[in-house]
Amino acid sequence: MKEEQIEKQNYLVGDKPHGIVRRDFFKILGGGIFIFFRPWAAFDLFGLPAEQRRGLPKDYNAFLRIAEDGTVTCFTGKIEMGQGIITSLPQMMADELNVQVEKVKMVMGDTDLCPYDQGTWGSMSTRFFGPNMRAAAAEGKAVLLELASTQLGVPVSQLEVRDGIITDAKNPKSSVSYGQLAKGKKIEKFLDVKPAVEDYTKFTYVGKSYNHSDANIKVTGEAKYAGDMKLPGMVFARILRPPSHGAKLTSVDYSGAEKIAGTKVVRDGDLIAVINENRERADEAIVKIKAEYSFDEMPVNDKTIFEYMLKADSNINVLRSSGDIEAGRQASDKVFESEFHDPYLAHAAIETHTALAQLEGDKMTVWASTQSPFGLRDGIMHELGLPEEKVRVIAPFVGGGFGGKGEYQQGIEAAKLAKLTGKPVMLIWTRDEEFFYDTFHPAGVIKIKSGIDKSGFIKFWDYNLYYSGARGSDTLYDVPNSKTTHYEQKRGGSPVHPFGTGAWRAPNNNANTFAREVQIDIMATSAGMDPLEFRLKNLKDENLRACLKAVADKFGYVAGKTPGGRGIGIAIGTDAGSWVAHMAEVKVDKTTGKVQVIRIACAQDMGLCVNPEGATIQMEGCIMMGLGYTFTEEVLFEGGNIQNRGFDSYTIPRFSWLPKIDTVILERKNEPPQGGGEPAIIGIGAVIANAIFDATGARLYRMPMTPARVLEALKKV
Amino acid sequence: MEETIKFRLNGKNTEAMIDPTQTLLWVLRNHFGLTGTKFGCGMGFCGACTVLMDNEPVRSCQLSVSEAAGKNVVTIEGLATNGKLHPVQKAFVEHDALQCGFCTPGMIMNATGILLKNPAPSTQQIKDGMENNLCRCGAHLRIVEAVRTASEEMKGGK
Numbered sequence: 001m002k003e004e005q006i007e008k009q010n011y012l013v014g015d016k017p018h019g020i021v022r023r024d025f026f027k028i029l030g031g032g033i034f035i036f037f038r039p040w041a042a043f044d045l046f047g048l049p050a051e052q053r054r055g056l057p058k059d060y061n062a063f064l065r066i067a068e069d070g071t072v073t074c075f076t077g078k079i080e081m082g083q084g085i086i087t088s089l090p091q092m093m094a095d096e097l098n099v100q101v102e103k104v105k106m107v108m109g110d111t112d113l114c115p116y117d118q119g120t121w122g123s124m125s126t127r128f129f130g131p132n133m134r135a136a137a138a139e140g141k142a143v144l145l146e147l148a149s150t151q152l153g154v155p156v157s158q159l160e161v162r163d164g165i166i167t168d169a170k171n172p173k174s175s176v177s178y179g180q181l182a183k184g185k186k187i188e189k190f191l192d193v194k195p196a197v198e199d200y201t202k203f204t205y206v207g208k209s210y211n212h213s214d215a216n217i218k219v220t221g222e223a224k225y226a227g228d229m230k231l232p233g234m235v236f237a238r239i240l241r242p243p244s245h246g247a248k249l250t251s252v253d254y255s256g257a258e259k260i261a262g263t264k265v266v267r268d269g270d271l272i273a274v275i276n277e278n279r280e281r282a283d284e285a286i287v288k289i290k291a292e293y294s295f296d297e298m299p300v301n302d303k304t305i306f307e308y309m310l311k312a313d314s315n316i317n318v319l320r321s322s323g324d325i326e327a328g329r330q331a332s333d334k335v336f337e338s339e340f341h342d343p344y345l346a347h348a349a350i351e352t353h354t355a356l357a358q359l360e361g362d363k364m365t366v367w368a369s370t371q372s373p374f375g376l377r378d379g380i381m382h383e384l385g386l387p388e389e390k391v392r393v394i395a396p397f398v399g400g401g402f403g404g405k406g407e408y409q410q411g412i413e414a415a416k417l418a419k420l421t422g423k424p425v426m427l428i429w430t431r432d433e434e435f436f437y438d439t440f441h442p443a444g445v446i447k448i449k450s451g452i453d454k455s456g457f458i459k460f461w462d463y464n465l466y467y468s469g470a471r472g473s474d475t476l477y478d479v480p481n482s483k484t485t486h487y488e489q490k491r492g493g494s495p496v497h498p499f500g501t502g503a504w505r506a507p508n509n510n511a512n513t514f515a516r517e518v519q520i521d522i523m524a525t526s527a528g529m530d531p532l533e534f535r536l537k538n539l540k541d542e543n544l545r546a547c548l549k550a551v552a553d554k555f556g557y558v559a560g561k562t563p564g565g566r567g568i569g570i571a572i573g574t575d576a577g578s579w580v581a582h583m584a585e586v587k588v589d590k591t592t593g594k595v596q597v598i599r600i601a602c603a604q605d606m607g608l609c610v611n612p613e614g615a616t617i618q619m620e621g622c623i624m625m626g627l628g629y630t631f632t633e634e635v636l637f638e639g640g641n642i643q644n645r646g647f648d649s650y651t652i653p654r655f656s657w658l659p660k661i662d663t664v665i666l667e668r669k670n671e672p673p674q675g676g677g678e679p680a681i682i683g684i685g686a687v688i689a690n691a692i693f694d695a696t697g698a699r700l701y702r703m704p705m706t707p708a709r710v711l712e713a714l715k716k717v
Numbered sequence: 718m719e720e721t722i723k724f725r726l727n728g729k730n731t732e733a734m735i736d737p738t739q740t741l742l743w744v745l746r747n748h749f750g751l752t753g754t755k756f757g758c759g760m761g762f763c764g765a766c767t768v769l770m771d772n773e774p775v776r777s778c779q780l781s782v783s784e785a786a787g788k789n790v791v792t793i794e795g796l797a798t799n800g801k802l803h804p805v806q807k808a809f810v811e812h813d814a815l816q817c818g819f820c821t822p823g824m825i826m827n828a829t830g831i832l833l834k835n836p837a838p839s840t841q842q843i844k845d846g847m848e849n850n851l852c853r854c855g856a857h858l859r860i861v862e863a864v865r866t867a868s869e870e871m872k873g874g875k
Contacts, residue, residue, distance in 0.1 A: 081817050082815075082816030082817030082818065082854045083816070084816070211810065211811070211813045212813055212815065212816075214818065215809070215810045215813065215815060215818075216802075216810060218815055218818030218821050219793075219802065219806040219809045219810055219815070219818075219821060219822075219825060220753070220793065220794065220796075220797060220802070220806065221751070221752070221753015221754070221792065221793035221794045221822050222753070222794075223818055224752070225755075225819060227752070227755075227756065228746075228752035230747075230750070230752075261718075278736075278739070278743075278747070279743050279747065280739050280740060280743055348853055349817070349819070349853050350755070350757045350763055350765050350817075350819045350820045350851060350852070350853050351755070351757070351817070351819045352756075352757075397817070397818065398817065399755070399817045399818070399819030400816075400817040400819060400853050400854055401817075402853070428756060430759060431757070431758040431759060431760060431762075431763075613813060617813055617816065617856070617859070620855060620856075620858050620859070621816055621854045621855030621856065622855065623855065624855030624856075624857050624858070625853065625854070625855045646758065646760055646762060647758055647760075647762035647763050647851060648760070648762050652851060652853060653855065653857070654848055654849075654851065654857075655843075655844040655845075655847045655848050655850075655857050655860075655861065656844055656845075656848055657857075658844065658857045658858060658861065661858055
């Protein structure tokens with residue numbers, strides 16, 4: 001299979017799977033120079049300590065190939081879902097190899113072609129994968145220089161590289177291209193070493209803005225997502241779903257469904273599905289199935305869940321502790337106690353979970369919208385009892401993930417149905433299924449006790465989080481006595497969440513930043529201090545201080561005590577290795593409780609920024625998406641029954657919400673690159689809550705801040 | 718049950734022997750292989766399936782194919798002419814007005830419809846006109862800018 005075909009298969013056409021076994025790479029790809037590499041540190045790409053990694057494949061993590069025509073291809077298990085690594089990773093590669101950025105191609109998310117990768121999440125691609133890839137590129141360049149040295153008969157030190165051509169510095173007419181060097185060669189190199197931090201200032205491509213390299217095929221409709229694939233004989237499936245989580249099927253009658261033309265009902269245990277060549281006939285058929293269920297649901301709903309969590313028998317885990325809380329309390333002049341509530345959230349990507357599965361002979365190939373092609377492959381191996389080499393997962397373009405496509409139930413369902421029916425099966429979840437089987441951001445409660453002395457120094461910080469995750473729960477401020485306690489699901493105890501939960505963009509950091517930054521604001525107000533001054537007074541972290549100053553500049557911040565009627569809020573936080581600070585201005589309609597955001601500014605220190613344009617887009621996206629959890633998003637449920645299962649009842653941000661957005665990326669050219677896909681979302685709830693307080697004196701402790709909740713808070717002013 | 722439905726599709730007269738009750742969305746995707754038109758919700762709430770019908774942006778998931786009979790339907794695949802991007806497509810590329818790209822075809826078709834009706838919309842009119850097309854990645858700012866740029870280019874007679 002030619003390279004061009006591989007690319008096409010990944011991105012453009014869903015042609016027949018080829019069943020490539022990894023060791024056949026060379027046979028298939030022909031000549032060239034191949035560099036393999038793998039994570040270097042005790043904590044690898046996956047964030048797993050080395051000892052827990054034993055079960056994982058010992059594979060090298062991806063490879064780069066310099067082909068006979070001089071093009072460079074990077075094979076990676078990571079996927080493209082809008083975060084832009086298809087654009088930024090080639091920039092890094094091009095600089096390290098001294099080739100034009102256009103010469104670098106990415107082949108992504110194909111488990112047969114790309115060695116193991118746990119998944120695309122946590123803003124980790126650029127932070128952890130990028131340096132590996134750069135090291136591989138550097139190794140590739142070293143190999144090329146050796147070859148050139150032999151061919152041109154001069155030492156390596158005398159060679160110069162530019163745009164993929166190696167030249168004898170003393171005799172510019174003597175040169176050789178990468179393509180010529182790679183011709184007829186089959187060279188393999190394996191990398192184990194941790195890449196050295198390079199002088200980033202020498203780079204040509206890194207640090208410059210590039211538009212999305214996939215934009216052209218995305219504006220013409222050419223770009224293929226999993227649901228756009230088509231195979232001969234393909235059928236559409238719809239699966240019978242229970243009305244609520246926890247419901248058990250007691251009886252079923254599918255005679256009605258079978259009357260719909262062209263419909264076949266298939267069953268494997270609890271998996272009952274209809275298949276039809278026509279998607280809409282499948283839609284018609286599935287509702288004709290008569291099913292009855294027994295219910296054993298948790299006695300909890302979206303209003304009572306918080307009390308339920310506080311009363312649950314939890315595992316108590318002290319995450320961080322320093323000094324003595326009681327001593328800090330004694331040293332405090334004023335003590336503050338707050339309780340914050342954060343609901344379940346849906347990912348609500350516009351593309352629903354989708355998979356096309358085909359069993360050819362004994363080889364299962366699945367095209368899926370997933371952030372975790374290898375996770376899905378392993379899932380299929382486990383559920384269908386297939387060996388590794390008999391399962392291939394390909395992730396074409398993914399239509400939004402946000403953490404929700406780290407789970408891959410749809411891929412396993414499609415694979416089972418393909419096996420049951422012997423036909424290629426396309427499974428595109430309905431919007432209703434998407435809102436039902438989503439792995440929601442978990443609801444949580446956060447309780448904070450804190451105190452300040454007469455000079456406005458924070459003396460203690462007692463932070464307790466219940467069932468929400470710990471990411472972003474760091475104290476950040478300079479507090480002598482602090483403790484962070486996590487109340488978690490007890491092993492073997494009854495579950496607290498009535499349905500599946502998982503990672504949602506910057507998992508739980510939104511809630512933790514909301515709670516911390518509102519509490520800080522409460523203390524600033526009580527101390528009679530400007531909230532920026534109060535933060536700077538209690539903050540030693542230089543990166544955060546720099547972000548605060550940068551955002552204040554951009555925003556044109558003028559000091560003032562709150563509530564000052566201006567509607568201005570501040571928040572800071574850290575996520576994925578980066579530091580962020582936000583400022584916002586809002587207007588609150590006190591009669592309706594409706595909040596209009598006038599403007600939001602965000603300053604981000606993300607270390608070296610590989611593609612400022614791409615990073616800015618991520619920041620803007622974070623800010624806009626963050627307005628959703630701030631104002632409207634909340635999964636409503638009664639027991640296991642999710643009640644808002646459509647975009648009419650689960651409201652995500654819209655054009656009318658668009659505020660003026662200003663972003664600043666701090667110049668950090670000599671620092672390693674950090675995460676950029678998530679940090680700018682974490683402060684939105686907090687900055688808006690603080691701005692609402694400044695506008696009105698109303699304090700909100702519960703997200704989303706709906707008009708009704710704003711009115712409720714206004715009553716207490 | 719099947720009947721012949723005739724309409725203009727991306728500039729060409731076309732006909733299909735087809736169940737007339739099927740939605741335009743699935744006919745475009747499965748019968749004609751025009752998969753640029755996306756399924757996002759199937760309920761008319763997200764706009765990912767937006768196409769132009771007689772220059773009017775419509776939700777193809779909410780129309781039966783029989784309603785397209787005799788009409789002029791344009792999908793995202795039919796917007797570029799002779800390989801040259803339509804000004805709206807071009808502006809989306811220039812402004813990087815997309816991330817995952819899944820809502821993009823619907824956004825572009827809806828924006829094109831807006832500009833056909835009102836070649837010089839104000840920013841507020843652009844936002845109002847785009848209000849019911851949903852983007853989860855948060856590309857709104859750039860989409861508004863792209864539509865404004867496209868309107869300027871189209872006004873210039875291009």
